[in-house]
Structures are given as structure tokens and as C-alpha cells.
Amino acid sequence: MGSSAKKKREKKQDFQKTKLKVGKTKAKAANFTDTSFKAKSIVLNQQSLTAAAPSIDQQFTHQLSLCSSKTDSQRRDAINYLTNTVAERPNNLPLPVATILPKIQPLILDASNSVRAALTKLLRALPPAHIATHVDHILLYVRAGMTHLAAEIRTSSLDVLEWLLQTAGQELVSCAGGWLKTLQCFLTLLGWQSSKQEQAAGNWSSERAVSFGKPGSAASKLLIKQLNVLTMFLRAGFTDATSAEDAGPANASCFPLCSTEHQVLYARSNPFRGLNLFGAPKDAENAMYDDAEARKRSFDDVAVRAVARGIQAAKQEGGEIGRAASGLEKALVDGMGEFHRDVE
Template identity: 90%
Template sequence: MGSSAKKKREKKADFQKTKLKVGKTKAKAANFTDTSFKAKSIVLNQQSLSTAAPSIDQQFAHQLSLASSKTDSQRRDAINYLTNTITERPNNLPLPVATILPKIQPLILDASNSVRAALTKLLRALPPAHVATHVDHMLLYVRAGMTHLAAEIRNSSLDVLEWLLQTAGQELVSCAGGWLKTLHCFLTLLGWHSATQPGNWSSERAVSFGKPGSAASKLLIKQLNILTMFLRAGFTDADASGNPAAANASCFPLCSAEHQLLYARSNPFRGLNLFGAPKDAENAMYDDAEARKRAFDDATVRTVARGVSAAKKEGGEIGRAASGLEKALLDGMGEFHRDTE
């Protein structure tokens, strides 16, 4: 049985037709990689092995470079690492603030809420004394955030502005565009801008205050409170003394010596703009409180007064915030305040 079956298979194989392959072999792709080889180890070029771990300064610089990564989680983790390192070493930063701020300030406009929240913590951890000279560059991103289409970015940019006012308020209101341009951003944010173009039948845009306790209402209260901080900083001089007579008596026989001294800050004559391009009133620098009061009185005092009057009628927390803003106007303007009714 077994031998006969084997013979039948062999006999059948003799009559089977062999399939022949005709034509050329298909060409290999341009990116073809031959993987038929076998190797016991793979050697990488430029591979460095060291027993010493990277220093804290090197790790800090690496994490700072990851702050501009495309991944939200990677940016957030990098910012958190920078915050922890700065908190542990506040007096011995791995990198100067002048190197850190240009890398992180674009994150004010970041689309991720967690990244912006981490950025706010990082900014508050920086040494305040090193921030004053970089306020003008930070303010560019803050103003862009204040007028952003996304409400979350507008809200977080106000947090950064509040930190700047607490850290370097005088530098903020006295830098180029820091006074009137930022004030006009507030007016746009609050909807208090007057329509000055000829032919417009409406003089002002309607403002929606929102229901009490709503997100729009809370945002409006925050805007009014930070505007109050901004105006108080602008209406006050950095070296204002409560008792000028006592100050003059302390430096006898010199009288009013503070008016004869140069600024302690760098570039004391920057307000003269001797070598720069001509600037309009909005982008000008107002170094002293009197100049800022005059510019405010000429430009927006009536618009702000009408907006405050409308906000006070709402009552509640909005009314209290508007009353605080009105008190800042009355205390700050003094003889510059005119009848706006």
C-alpha cells in the first residue's frame, strides 16, 4: 500500500507543468534598506558615555530650550522644572533673567491653559530686581494677550500684567508706550472706546456686563481692579515723598537736591528721544506722574469717567470695583480732574 501510493505520486509529478517566471524582476524602491544581515551589536556614531551626570546649569539650559517645544505637556513640564530650580536657587540662578525672559515671554499667548498657568508661577518666582529692565519687551506680549480673541488668553494676560505692576509698576508706566497705549488696550477690553471717526451716528459701543457670578462678570471685575492698580501706579512718582520739607531738612544745606540728580536707571535721557524716530503721543514715554496725568486728561479721562459711571449702576461686585476705580481717579488726578458730565 505504501509503495504503490508513492509510485502514484511520482508518476503524477512527471505530468505536472512547471510554471516559468517571465520578464524582469521588479525594481527596488529608492529608500529600500537591506535587512538581511545579522549582527550581534549595533554601534551608533557620536555616542558619548560619561560617568558624570549633566550639571544643574546644563539641565536648566536644556529645559529652557524645551519651553518652545511643539508638545503642550513638554512645554508645561519644562516650565515647571524651571520654576522649581529658580525657587530652590533664588540668589544663584543657573542663567540670567535676560536670557530666560526672551525664551518664555511668547508663552503669554500660548493656546494651552496649563502652560500659561505654569508660566505665571514661573514669572512670580523670578527675582523682582532683575525684571525692571525687561518690562517694555514683556509689555508687547501682554498687550497682544489683552486684545486676543480667546477669553482665556485675555484673562491670563491680565495676571501677567498684575505681576508686572506689583514688581515694576513705575518702569511699566514710564516706558515707551507703557502709559497711553496700555490704557487704550484697557478701553478696548472694556468696550469704553469712543468712536472718533466722522460720520458715525453712535458715539460709544454698548457694553455687556453679564449676569452676576458669570464668567463675563468675573472677568470685568478683574479688569476694573487691575485698571485701578495701573492708574494708581501711573499717578504716583517713583521717588514721591510724603513730606518734602522733612526731606529737604535731612540734606541741609542742600535744598531740593533730588531735582538736580540724574536718574539711577540706565539711559536717563531716553525720554528726549534724541536719536530715535519721532513718536506719537500714544508711543511716547512719560517719566513723571505730572506728564502722565496731563496725557490722561487730554486723551481718555472723559471716556473712563463715563465708563465708570455706567459700571457703578450695575451694583454688586461690579459696582464696588467701579467705585474703587473712581476713587483712584479722584485721588490721582486732583487739579487735573475736570467736569466730565
């Protein structure tokens, strides 16, 4: 009974005529908004309702605070803004370098490649004259980046170290821990055992073979960069702030006084900091080596044999690695002079 009634209704629907609407459509309301469009983003031309726009100094301070943002793109855009502002006003910065560096130097260990690349551009845009007094703090993050697990962070940290050597090389190798501690960091990266590590190992051979990698690979490029930056580091350490060529005309101009630069006080602040009169006692790695003679003696005691063996192993690879090792060998021979006996 139920099925026959259902069939009758379905049959009746086949013969029903649909009614067509004729006439004008209903007018739209006055406050009607068309929402049929699609957009990925909405850009507002005016985001501030205040009549006076913020000054450049205020914008610079705001962008500097965004360097610690959780978003990678926001950190990158903030650093790019700081770079453009510093490039436009190198002699009249909105904030002193002593305020800028503590905010941006933790980004040396940032996980984003674009953020670290932008940071390197910002550091190179800063006035070089204001970097010397902050080298020891930057070097802490650089050494942490050089020993990082990620190869990209190790590479970008070497870029920052290269910039430091070009900007304030003498301050880097003469600050507390700047010479031996950084040198031990290089030896650890390259797998070259120092004399202390050899004594700790005893008669057992604990020297780790360096992974050179295939020519053109990421490991090979990283090794070449490490050798080149180590060459720059050794050249800066084996050279005094005032060379003999610069001291010659000065001595001739003040005749009959000779070698007056060795009797006067340092021009920089805290000239007796190397004596560490009021600080805690420091070990050899954290000590300060103000002159090239002291750095050469410490290098001869700690790392000269390990570096000489590592150079010979790298030269056997040939190619770009061999050329980088040859440049390192030349810097070692030229700098050490009578101290060096193993490479010659």
C-alpha cells in the same frame, strides 16, 4: 453523488475519537521572553549611559529650550522645572534673567491653560530686581494677550500685567508706549470711547455697550478683573517714583540744600532717553511719560471723559462690578486732583 459523499464524511467524523496528549510540555528556550503582560508606559530608571551626570546649569538650559516644544505637557513640565530651580536658587540663577525672559514670554499667548498657569508661577518666582529693564518687551506680549480672541488668554494676560504692576509699576507706566498705549488697550476692551475715537466718529454715537453678563458668569468675572487691574494701573501712573513723604527726610538731612532730587541725574541707565535725541520721532501713544504730571495731562486730554462715563455705567450694575467701579472711581479722583472735573 457529491452530496452523499460529504454526508458520509461528516457522519464518520462524529465517531472519531480525539487523541489526548500525555506527558510533559516542551521546555522553553533559554532566551524566551514573556510578552503576555500589558502596560501603558515603560519607565527607564537610567536613561544616560555616561558616567558623569549633567550639571544643574546644563539641565536648566535644556529645560529652557524645551519651552518651545510642540507638546503641551512637555512645555508645562519644563516650566515647572524652571520654577522649582529658581525657587531653590533665587540669588544664584543658572542663567541670567535677560536670557530666560525672551524664551518664556511668548508663552503668554500659549493656547494651553496649564502652560499659562505654570508661566505665571515662574514669572512670580523670578527676582523682582531684574525685571525692570525688560518691562517694555514683556508688555508687547501682554497687550497682545489682552486683545486676544480667547477669553482665557485675556484673563491670564491680566494676571501677568498685575504681576508687572506689583513688581515694576513705575517702569511700566514710564516706558515707551507703556502709558497711553496700554490705556487705549483697556478702553478698547471695556468699550469706552476715547476723545480721539469720538472726534473720528463725528456727531454719530459710536460708543459700544459693555456686555456685563450675568453675575458669576465668565464675562462678569473678566470685567471685574479688568476694572481691578485698570485701577492698579492708574494708581501707578498717577504716582511718581519718589513720593513727597520719601523726599521730606532726604531734604531735611541735607539742609540747606532743597529739592536736590530734581537737579541730579537719574540713577537708572540712559537718563535722557525721554528726549529721544537720536531715535525716530514717536507719536503720543508710543512716547515716554517719565513723571506723573505728564501722565496726568495726557490722561486728561485723551481718556478722562470716557473713563468717567464708563465708571458711571458700571456702578449702576451694583454687586461686585459696582464695587470694582467704585474703587476705580476713587483712584481716578485721588490721582487726578485738579485735572479731573467730570466724576466729582
